[in-house]
Amino acid sequence: MDVLSRYEPIVDDVEAFRAACERPLPAVVRVNTIKASVERARRALEDEGIAVDPVDWHPGMFRLPDDQPGANWPYFHGWIYGQEEVSAVPARVLDPEPGERVWDAAAAPGSKTSQLAALMDDRGVVVATDSNLGRLSALRTNAERLGITNVAVTHEDARVHSLKPFDGEEYDRALVDVPCSCEGTIRKNPDTLDEWTEDHVQGISGVQKGILTRAIQATREGGTVVYSTCTFAPEENEAVLDYALDEEDCRLVDFEIPLDSRPGVTEWDGDEYDPSVEKAKRIYPHHNDTGGFFCAKLEVEG
Amino acid sequence: MSNESTRFDRIPADDAEREALDDPEMATREEVLAFWEDRYGVPPETFEEYTFWERGSGKIWAFRGDAPSPVDIEGLGMTFLRTRQEHWKPTTDAVQRFGRHATEQVIHLDGDQATAFVAGEDQEIPEWDGDWGYLIVTHDLAGEPEPLGVGLYLHDELRSQIPKGRRREL
Numbered sequence: 023m024d025v026l027s028r029y030e031p032i033v034d035d036v037e038a039f040r041a042a043c044e045r046p047l048p049a050v051v052r053v054n055t056i057k058a059s060v061e062r063a064r065r066a067l068e069d070e071g072i073a074v075d076p077v078d079w080h081p082g083m084f085r086l087p088d089d090q091p092g093a094n095w096p097y098f099h100g101w102i103y104g105q106e107e108v109s110a111v112p113a114r115v116l117d118p119e120p121g122e123r124v125w126d127a128a129a130a131p132g133s134k135t136s137q138l139a140a141l142m143d144d145r146g147v148v149v150a151t152d153s154n155l156g157r158l159s160a161l162r163t164n165a166e167r168l169g170i171t172n173v174a175v176t177h178e179d180a181r182v183h184s185l186k187p188f189d190g191e192e193y194d195r196a197l198v199d200v201p202c203s204c205e206g207t208i209r210k211n212p213d214t215l216d217e218w219t220e221d222h223v224q225g226i227s228g229v230q231k232g233i234l235t236r237a238i239q240a241t242r243e244g245g246t247v248v249y250s251t252c253t254f255a256p257e258e259n260e261a262v263l264d265y266a267l268d269e270e271d272c273r274l275v276d277f278e279i280p281l282d283s284r285p286g287v288t289e290w291d292g293d294e295y296d297p298s299v300e301k302a303k304r305i306y307p308h309h310n311d312t313g314g315f316f317c318a319k320l321e322v323e324g
Numbered sequence: 325m326s327n328e329s330t331r332f333d334r335i336p337a338d339d340a341e342r343e344a345l346d347d348p349e350m351a352t353r354e355e356v357l358a359f360w361e362d363r364y365g366v367p368p369e370t371f372e373e374y375t376f377w378e379r380g381s382g383k384i385w386a387f388r389g390d391a392p393s394p395v396d397i398e399g400l401g402m403t404f405l406r407t408r409q410e411h412w413k414p415t416t417d418a419v420q421r422f423g424r425h426a427t428e429q430v431i432h433l434d435g436d437q438a439t440a441f442v443a444g445e446d447q448e449i450p451e452w453d454g455d456w457g458y459l460i461v462t463h464d465l466a467g468e469p470e471p472l473g474v475g476l477y478l479h480d481e482l483r484s485q486i487p488k489g490r491r492r493e494l
Contacts, residue, residue: 057421058466066466095465098442098492099420099472145373147389150399162399163489169421171374171388175399177330187395 025205025215029254032287035308042307043314047209048075051091051102052110052137053082054168056144058101066096077107079280080114100167105133106210108281108305108312112199112250113137115277115319120145122194127180127237130157132164134199139170149193151176151183181232183240195246196237200230206252206314209307223257230262238270238322247272247320252313254304256290259316263302264295271323274301279317282309286318332377332385332400334393351376351384351407359405359412364460365427377401382408386418413458416473416486423460423471430460431475431482438463441472441484444491450480458485 026040033039053063060082067074067084072094077083083105091097091104113134118124120143129135129150138148150165150173152158158177165173178184185191203223208214230251237247249266251258263286266272286302288295302318336342338354356376360366377385377393377400387401402421406413414423423430431452433441440447441461452459459482461475474485484491 062466062468069466093492093494095494098490098494099465099470100417144388158398165399166402166415166417167490169402169417171386171401171421173399173401174387174391174395174397177398187391187397189392 025218032256032290033254033306034284038308039306042311043208045209045311047106047313048085048087049090050077050083050085050105050107052080052105052133053084054101054103054136055082055140057099057169058096063096063101066101067094070094080107080110083107083110100169103133103136103164103168105137106207106313108206108310108315109133109252110137111279111281111305111315112197112248112317113141115250115279115317116195116197116246116248118142118146118195122146123191124148125183125193125196125237125240126150127183127196127198127233128152128200129175130154130161132161134197135161135173136165136168136170138197139165139168139172142172144170144172146172148173149176149188150174151178151180153177153179181229181236183236185240192242193240193245194242195248196241197248197250198234198237199248199250200233200258202226202230202251202253202258203255204252205254206307206316209313223255227257227262230258231265234262234266235270238266238272238320241322243322243324245322247322248317249320250315250317252315254306254314254316256287256295259304259318260286260288260290260295260299260302261293263299263318263320266320267296267298272320273323274298275319275321276301277303277319279303281305281312284309286316329380330396330398332379332391332393332395332397334391335376335378335384349408350378351382351405356384356405360422364423364429366422366425370422370425374401376404378407382406411457413485414460414474416490419460419471419473423462424469426460426471429454429457430462431477432469433461433463433472435463438472439494441475441482442486442490442492442494444484444486444488446481446483448480449477449482452477452480452482
């Protein structure tokens with residue numbers, strides 16, 4: 023089935039959208055500032071003859087037009103992490119500060135966990151949760167290579183995340199970068215759409231609602247929750263926000279990102295959503311030559 | 325002693341605290357700091373913000389912060405040190421993170437030697453005149469020395485201790 027055609031009503035310039043979805047993306051790395059400065063990492067890459075092309079909107083990210091990240095000295099030392107550039111958006115929107123308590127609700131394999139730890143200067147704590155032990159082991163390996171020491175890893179279903187191990191302490195911020203139908207990653211994984219079904223979208227949106235509501239409950243009043251996916255499906259994006267706005271004490275807030283984006287949609291497939299979902303941002307592949315993404319910022323109320 | 329696979333126990337501060345535990349083999353914080361200082365010259369204040377935890381037998385983790393003890397989770401900070409054996413052994417990750425503070429038992433490799441080391445190869449290096457045992461191994465990267473990991477030096481030979489999963493052909 024032609025999955026992308028379902029989004030034609032909400033995408034401007036359908037042809038450019040489709041063309042962008044078919045172009046592959048270059049490898050991108052983010053410098054792990056816990057272990058090296060951006061300049062030193064750049065010099066280490068260049069010393070090996072690896073071409074680096076800075077990502078203009080994100081300091082410390084480099085496109086590697088001719089190489090893959092894994093087989094060079096700065097990778098071995100944990101100075102760099104392979105991460106698609108648009109996936110660096112939600113941790114920056116969450117904007118955690120050193121010393122805070124932060125929950126990464128669907129953390130493995132750890133690109134955003136490690137980015138959060140770096141934004142916090144490895145101070146405070148990032149509780150990184152995942153339900154899959156194999157993926158958690160990848161997260162642990164990545165975190166260790168990057169030398170992160172402020173992360174606590176838990177194996178559980180995020181929908182029933184327990185605050186017990188840390189004496190019930192609530193979070194200052196939570197990142198809810200949920201499992202999704204991932205159409206936004208087709209430029210990296212062209213097979214993504216082969217297994218796409220409407221049933222899967224419906225099923226996974228239930229999981230997403232469960233994780234987002236748990237994150238809001240586990241975050242203190244006045245704290246911040248960021249919800250993100252790499253899908254275009256409103257069932258997994260605005261519909262999930264609409265549900266959380268109904269069920270929990272929270273509101274959507276405005277935020278800026280240095281990428282071209284479109285507002286969240288308030289109508290889809292006969293459903294209408296809370297008008298404030300417009301504050302969310304849809305990032306399409308043809309606007310910035312990146313993968314696709316969805317991101318929303320919420321404030322937890324009393 | 326803790327044998328549960330996901331249970332972390334904060335290690336006792338000193339001998340007095342350890343006595344209450346009825347586990348004479350458990351490392352203390354005092355001993356961990358003394359090990360890094362006495363063997364490698366790493367100042368104890370390097371770890372001021374850290375708590376140390378044991379999970380399983382002898383594996384010590386370093387967490388930058390504190391938590392209620394015991395805590396039943398999958399990971400807490402980074403794996404840091406192997407104790408409960410004759411010679412304590414720092415992990416590759418701990419050496420990469422904290423090894424730059426070391427002033428003793430640091431062996432510096434040239435480019436070819438460093439490449440062989442991270443590929444997991446043992447090599448003859450007779451010119452080393454420091455102690456035998458676990459050394460901190462460094463090489464030059466982007467103009468400065470940078471720690472690669474742990475080597476076991478015995479009989480003129482440096483044996484790579486890079487774990488299989490971290491080895492690379494560079």
